[in-house]
Amino acid sequence: MAKIAIDPITRIEGHLRIEAQVDGGKVTDAWSSGTMWRGIELMMKNRDPREVWTLLSRV
Amino acid sequence: MSKLKDNPSIADALKKQGVSRRDFIKFCTMIAATLSLPSSFVPQIVEALEKKLKPYVVWLEFQDCAGDSESMLRATKPTIAEIVLDVISLEYHETIMAGAGKYAEKALADVVKNQKGKYIAIVEGAIPLKDGGVYCTIGGRTALDIAKEVCGNAAMTLAVGSCSSWGGIASANPNPTGAVGVGKAVPGITYVNLPGCPMNVENVTATIVHYLTFGKLPALDNEHRPLFAHGKRIHDNCERRPHFDAGQFVRKWGDEGHRRGWCLYEMGCKGPEAHFNCPSIRWNAGTSWPIQAGHPCIACASTDNWDKFGPIYSRLQNVPGAGYQATADKIGLGIAAAAAAGVAAHAIGSAVKGKPEKKDEK
Numbered sequence: 156m157a158k159i160a161i162d163p164i165t166r167i168e169g170h171l172r173i174e175a176q177v178d179g180g181k182v183t184d185a186w187s188s189g190t191m192w193r194g195i196e197l198m199m200k201n202r203d204p205r206e207v208w209t210l211l212s213r214v
Numbered sequence: 215m216s217k218l219k220d221n222p223s224i225a226d227a228l229k230k231q232g233v234s235r236r237d238f239i240k241f242c243t244m245i246a247a248t249l250s251l252p253s254s255f256v257p258q259i260v261e262a263l264e265k266k267l268k269p270y271v272v273w274l275e276f277q278d279c280a281g282d283s284e285s286m287l288r289a290t291k292p293t294i295a296e297i298v299l300d301v302i303s304l305e306y307h308e309t310i311m312a313g314a315g316k317y318a319e320k321a322l323a324d325v326v327k328n329q330k331g332k333y334i335a336i337v338e339g340a341i342p343l344k345d346g347g348v349y350c351t352i353g354g355r356t357a358l359d360i361a362k363e364v365c366g367n368a369a370m371t372l373a374v375g376s377c378s379s380w381g382g383i384a385s386a387n388p389n390p391t392g393a394v395g396v397g398k399a400v401p402g403i404t405y406v407n408l409p410g411c412p413m414n415v416e417n418v419t420a421t422i423v424h425y426l427t428f429g430k431l432p433a434l435d436n437e438h439r440p441l442f443a444h445g446k447r448i449h450d451n452c453e454r455r456p457h458f459d460a461g462q463f464v465r466k467w468g469d470e471g472h473r474r475g476w477c478l479y480e481m482g483c484k485g486p487e488a489h490f491n492c493p494s495i496r497w498n499a500g501t502s503w504p505i506q507a508g509h510p511c512i513a514c515a516s517t518d519n520w521d522k523f524g525p526i527y528s529r530l531q532n533v534p535g536a537g538y539q540a541t542a543d544k545i546g547l548g549i550a551a552a553a554a555a556g557v558a559a560h561a562i563g564s565a566v567k568g569k570p571e572k573k574d575e576k
Contacts, residue, residue, distance in 0.1 A: 161315035162353050165308050168280040170352060191350040193277050193340075193383065194390030198520075206526035209512060213279050213383050213411060 162190070224301055224426075225264040238263075248420040248495060249432065250442045262427040263301070269426065270333040272325050273307040274364060276350050276357040277384040277393055278339025282375040283309050285412040288498070301422060302334070308352075319353045326367050334422065335368035337361065340377040340384035341399040344392030361400050370431065371396060371405040373438075374418055376514060379407035380437070386520040397438055406431055407438040411514035416495050417443040435489070437517055448485035448511050451493040454478065458536060472508060479536060482527040483510035490515045 162172035170191040176184040195214060199207055222230070228238055242259045246252075273283070287310070304310075306322040313321060325333050339357075342349035347356035365371040373396045376382035384393035397405050408418050421440055424432045432440040449455065457463070457477040464472040464481050471477075479486070488511050496503045505511055512526050513519040523530065 163308050163314065163318055165311050165314040165318055168309060170350065190352065191277055192391065193349070193393065195383070197388060197390045198386040203525040203527065209526055210383055210386060210520065213281060
């Protein structure tokens with residue numbers, strides 16, 4: 156029984172971590188985590204709706 | 215890594231890639247132009263790139279959208295797809311590298327250890343400081359921790375894009391994660407801010423070539439941006455400037471003025487307060503830029519542009535000169551009634567119209 160972690164997962168946009176439980180050469184359980192957060196939804200509050208796209212298109 | 219030992223010279227690498235001598239010289243000439251250097255500097259740039267070994271570069275991504283990586287990969291001008299990637303030896307870049315997990319992190323650690331003080335660190339994305347930096351981690355380490363080690367041991371750091379320059383999108387109000395640029399996160403490092411949303415690859419390449427040719431950073435402004443790229447106001451180099459001076463404004467999307475390419479000031483253009491060389495180098499291999507495409511400038515390369523300049527589609531206040539030429543002409547024809555006020559307006563209008571570039575360069 157071993158638990159492995161692959162972090163960073165490359166060749167994707169964003170930051171991703173994968174953890175996997177490996178039993179006898181088989182993955183029996185796995186967890187994924189996005190390891191970066193900016194809170195862009197919170198920035199949309201009280202903003203002129205017309206300019207929301209300029210920020211959200213840059214997620 | 216054997217690659218670390220036999221890094222070829224830039225000219226050799228380009229030759230191997232099938233870049234002709236002619237294209238190489240063209241590339242050097244274009245770089246000199248971007249750096250605002252006279253053509254007499256071209257031979258010096260050619261010589262430096264012929265002799266210098268490709269510098270090792272590691273590209274860190276923190277709170278980013280990979281837009282700056284896209285901007286680099288989409289570089290096309292004189293066979294730049296090869297040139298940009300060959301002027302540098304890119305050893306680590308999460309979005310495009312083959313290795314993952316511990317193999318990726320080893321590639322980074324090898325450069326930091328073996329090339330200490332000699333490599334270039336490029337940073338894309340902001341660094342969150344709030345709550346111990348938990349809002350961005352890679353390989354279990356915080357962005358701040360990685361930046362301290364990697365940027366702290368680099369010959370220089372290039373903060374590409376607005377996020378790594380001053381926080382960018384991540385730092386927009388209310389800045390939920392305490393995001394800052396790399397210069398603020400890791401005080402004391404040698405760095406250049408190359409903001410823009412995204413950064414313009416030609417300015418990044420020019421900065422690297424300047425460093426290789428002259429052994430130092432280009433002259434910087436008070437926001438740590440190179441003067442060659444941020445020394446002039448967009449407003450002063452804008453192709454729509456004559457319409458501003460003539461009082462010809464777009465007042466509604468799709469109206470007559472918009473269709474005819476008039477000034478976007480009334481629609482919220484931030485060009486009068488933004489400093490960037492977009493009007494001259496443009497984007498997508500010099501095809502166009504936002505104002506040419508009919509959208510107001512959003513001052514993407516200016517610190518805190520998302521909050522400091524007011525709503526994007528609201529007109530900037532207190533910009534002198536808007537439409538004063540019409541007033542001045544009327545005065546000239548003896549139509550204006552309020553002579554005193556008119557003369558004052560004329561004086562302001564003329565001062566702004568006079569020699570804006572020279573005024574700005576001082």
